[in-house]
Amino acid sequence: MTTSFMAVLRRDLLLAMRRKNEVLTALFFFVIVASLFPLAIGPEPRLLRKIGPGVLWVAALLSTLLGLHRLFADDYADGTLEQMALSPAGFAGIVTAKMLGHWLLAGLPLVLLAPLLGVQYDLDGGALLLLTLTLLLGTPLLSMIGAIGAALTLGLRGGGALLALLVLPLYIPALVFGAGAVEAHVAGLTYSGHMALLGAMLVVAAFFTPLAVTAAIRIALE
Amino acid sequence: MNWHSPSEFFAMGGYALYVWGSVIACLVCVVVEPLLVRQRRRTVLSLLRRQRVAEQIEREEQAA
Amino acid sequence: MMTKVNWFKYSSPATFYPLAGQAMPIFAALAAVLCVAGLWVGFFVAPTDAQQGEGYRIIFLHVPTSWMSMFIYLVMAFWSAMGLVFNTRLSGMMAAALAPTGAMFAALSLITGSFWGKPMWGTWWVWDARLTSELILFFLYLGYLGLHAAIDDPRRADKACAVLALVGAVNIPIIYYSVQWWNTLHQGASVSVTRSPSMAHTMLIGMLLMALAAWMYSIAVALSRVRAIILERERRTDWVAELKEVAA
Numbered sequence: 001m002t003t004s005f006m007a008v009l010r011r012d013l014l015l016a017m018r019r020k021n022e023v024l025t026a027l028f029f030f031v032i033v034a035s036l037f038p039l040a041i042g043p044e045p046r047l048l049r050k051i052g053p054g055v056l057w058v059a060a061l062l063s064t065l066l067g068l069h070r071l072f073a074d075d076y077a078d079g080t081l082e083q084m085a086l087s088p089a090g091f092a093g094i095v096t097a098k099m100l101g102h103w104l105l106a107g108l109p110l111v112l113l114a115p116l117l118g119v120q121y122d123l124d125g126g127a128l129l130l131l132t133l134t135l136l137l138g139t140p141l142l143s144m145i146g147a148i149g150a151a152l153t154l155g156l157r158g159g160g161a162l163l164a165l166l167v168l169p170l171y172i173p174a175l176v177f178g179a180g181a182v183e184a185h186v187a188g189l190t191y192s193g194h195m196a197l198l199g200a201m202l203v204v205a206a207f208f209t210p211l212a213v214t215a216a217i218r219i220a221l222e
Numbered sequence: 223m224n225w226h227s228p229s230e231f232f233a234m235g236g237y238a239l240y241v242w243g244s245v246i247a248c249l250v251c252v253v254v255e256p257l258l259v260r261q262r263r264r265t266v267l268s269l270l271r272r273q274r275v276a277e278q279i280e281r282e283e284q285a286a
Numbered sequence: 287m288m289t290k291v292n293w294f295k296y297s298s299p300a301t302f303y304p305l306a307g308q309a310m311p312i313f314a315a316l317a318a319v320l321c322v323a324g325l326w327v328g329f330f331v332a333p334t335d336a337q338q339g340e341g342y343r344i345i346f347l348h349v350p351t352s353w354m355s356m357f358i359y360l361v362m363a364f365w366s367a368m369g370l371v372f373n374t375r376l377s378g379m380m381a382a383a384l385a386p387t388g389a390m391f392a393a394l395s396l397i398t399g400s401f402w403g404k405p406m407w408g409t410w411w412v413w414d415a416r417l418t419s420e421l422i423l424f425f426l427y428l429g430y431l432g433l434h435a436a437i438d439d440p441r442r443a444d445k446a447c448a449v450l451a452l453v454g455a456v457n458i459p460i461i462y463y464s465v466q467w468w469n470t471l472h473q474g475a476s477v478s479v480t481r482s483p484s485m486a487h488t489m490l491i492g493m494l495l496m497a498l499a500a501w502m503y504s505i506a507v508a509l510s511r512v513r514a515i516i517l518e519r520e521r522r523t524d525w526v527a528e529l530k531e532v533a534a
């Protein structure tokens with residue numbers, strides 16, 4: 001089980017490294033979107049400090065969406081996905097490996113970039129740390145929920161926009177608690193509740209999303 | 223009885239726009255939705271009738 | 287003695303079609319009667335509200351539409367689960383038949399909520415917990431309808447949407463809870479739709495009557511829509527070709 005898991009993970013990372021520009025494009029999107037809001041709203045630091053956590057979380061959300069429809073699409077197109085579904089090693093494990101790969105490529109870089117962008121919003125050290133932590137917990141959650149959307153929209157025309165429509169409402173709890181934690185800290189309130197809930201959602205998603213994703217892929221493969 | 227005259231009823235104590243606006247919105251939906259379903263039904267029935275006629279013609283041609 | 291009911295007989299579109307056709311007018315009639323009764327109670331029997339004047343009467347429309355939009359989603363999720371577990375075609379058709387009506391009620395809930403909010407709170411839109419949750423529910427409905435429309439094969443569409451409906455249903459409590467949390471942090475008191483605690487008896491009766499009317503209406507529309515769906519899906523079968531409506 002673990003060897004096939006590592007094999008699929010390695011394969012996805014290798015394939016992505018050969019087409020680095022897709023990964024980098026999503027990252028630059030994150031950076032650019034984060035820069036748009038001060039341009040739109042004005043550079044006043046107090047205002048930016050207020051909207052910073054929310055803006056960065058939304059930008060991370062949208063940036064994660066960018067790469068999602070490719071998560072299973074390439075393998076679906078060339079028949080590899082069907083083989084994975086038939087594999088005796090267990091489809092759920094393979095799907096989990098793919099979701100982990102997506103997070104490593106699309107989520108983790110956002111976590112690392114966020115503190116730098118947070119500086120643009122005049123967030124203090126504590127807020128920056130908390131922002132990074134919430135994104136560290138939140139981006140895997142986004143990858144997993146997004147994988148459900150990617151699996152449901154396999155092979156459909158207009159896939160990207162439809163995927164966003166399906167997945168964004170489901171992202172809202174993560175957004176509320178993730179951005180909310182940082183905002184609470186900035187306001188001087190406790191944020192432990194937010195973090196606990198984010199963690200809980202992550203654990204529950206880790207358990208349930210492989211089931212939903214494998215069911216959705218099997219439906220698409222019929 | 224709440225209302226002492228029809229004009230009082232329609233005025234709704236000054237809230238006429240909001241109350242009647244809501245009523246109209248609901249009325250429109252409750253009327254339009256069944257009409258749309260009926261239209262969907264008619265479309266599929268006419269399709270089925272045309273299909274039946276086409277099959278009949280095919281059978282007659284094959285018998286001939 | 288009690289004969290065993292073969293429930294699965296009714297999961298065949300061919301047997302369900304005439305049954306739905308006979309049941310639909312009954313529910314439509316019930317809906318009309320209950321609606322008249324509810325509007326009568328709401329507009330002529332229920333007294334004027336002390337604080338909100340006549341404007342509060344919108345709740346006789348707003349609350350039933352909200353309840354139905356949520357209830358229909360749960361029923362959709364139920365039929366989705368049935369369809370996935372028992373692999374019955376009719377369950378998927380029923381869920382697809384309910385979705386547009388549910389979306390309509392969600393939209394009406396937002397519209398009536400706006401009409402209620404403007405005179406009461408001064409703005410056409412308020413980010414209170416209930417309205418925001420309703421908005422997200424509306425998005426979930428749009429996603430369901432969008433996914434169904436995007437998939438050509440009706441069976442795949444039914445099954446994919448079934449998974450989506452179940453994922454959505456599981457998420458709805460989480461979404462509702464997170465919006466509540468968000469709302470109490472960012473605003474002071476949350477505005478309550480139902481006036482607590484001592485709502486006049488007549489107001490409650492009016493709301494219940496309208497809610498029942500909306501329920502009966504939903505069943506009637508869903509039954510007639512599912513009949514159209516059955517005809518569309520089963521158009522290559524003999525029993526459809528021999529229907530009175532077609533063979534005439």
